[in-house]
Amino acid sequence: MVLSLLAFAPSGFAQDPSQPVGGLSMTSAQSVDGRITSVDANARLVTVAMSDGRTVSGKVSESVGGLDLVKPGDRVHAVFEETVSFVLSGPNTATPTNRAVAGMAASGPDRMPAGVVGSKSVSSWLVVATSVADNTISLVEPAGGQVHTFTVRTPEGRAALPRVMPGDKLTVVHIEFVFAGVMREDR
Template sequence: MKHAYSAAVAMLGLLLITPTVSGWAQVTSATQPVTGITMATKRVAEGQVTAVDLGARTVTVMLSNGRSVSGAVSEGVGGLDLVKVGDRVEATFEERLSFVLSAPGTATPANRAIGGLATSRADQMPAGYMAAYAVSTWMVVGTDVANNTISLVDPAGGQVLTFDVRTAEGRTSLPRVKAGDKLTAVRAEFLFARIVRKP
């Protein structure tokens, strides 16, 4: 499934999300999940401030890979007026995304989403920490093994969404997925980003 860019990442113009598969776990009890997959991401980015526009509250950063990115700094982040060209940007992003497939009739957790954001004061260099946790359960409408896709719908109704199954493990397990199964997605995200004065 596609990942949305974190608002806190965009705050500093850093696009950090690239998933990697960490492993599978399988159980066979009819009252337990049929199968599950977990993807874990950890990205670290560094760069140097090349421009600051206080009026527009934007910062342009040259990342260590040579890519230049710009982003708007939220009004809630203090200390933007302290930033100078040449200051360093440091960011660490972590995400853990799990999908658990359950047979019809299996109890699943309630859908929910919580999050929090802490930011710097006006007398501090800009910094922010974001944490978010979300659980959502979908009903499987069908699969297309030949094209490696799965179609899902909210159990309460709505539009049917179709997603590519991109991992080898997921494609191997796709034939086991049946219409009426439940797919629960659990996402945890953590981001810490800051601008520091270059020594």
């Protein structure tokens, strides 16, 4: 986990300490395109020339059908979306149970290859220390263990850092979604 952002609503702890103090959610999305340059259906290896000039090779999962339909020149399109939410709570606030779920769906054998993968994780941490001078926050799992120190990188997060106190809780919700498919253009 890389904590690159920490920003919270301007509300303070003078309010009900059993309620979340504030939070932030960010979403980033990226899409990539390319063309198949080679296919080895028996070894399940595919090479793609990406639109940015890179060449990428990889093995296609056995769970993805239709690889025998793919030919050099077919187009590949993939979309990646990620949402990360941070919620800061006071020491007496109940936080969600840590958990992670993931799922996958792929094309059948009679269709061009396509697939989707999604995951969601929720993890709550206990604030051990903050350093305004170093722009860092140190967190540990509520049950204990190794302390992890992260750099707070945004101006909003750095401005909020003096209000984050040892004993506060930080819950991180991380959602990822990837879709990729192969298409044949009419020629």
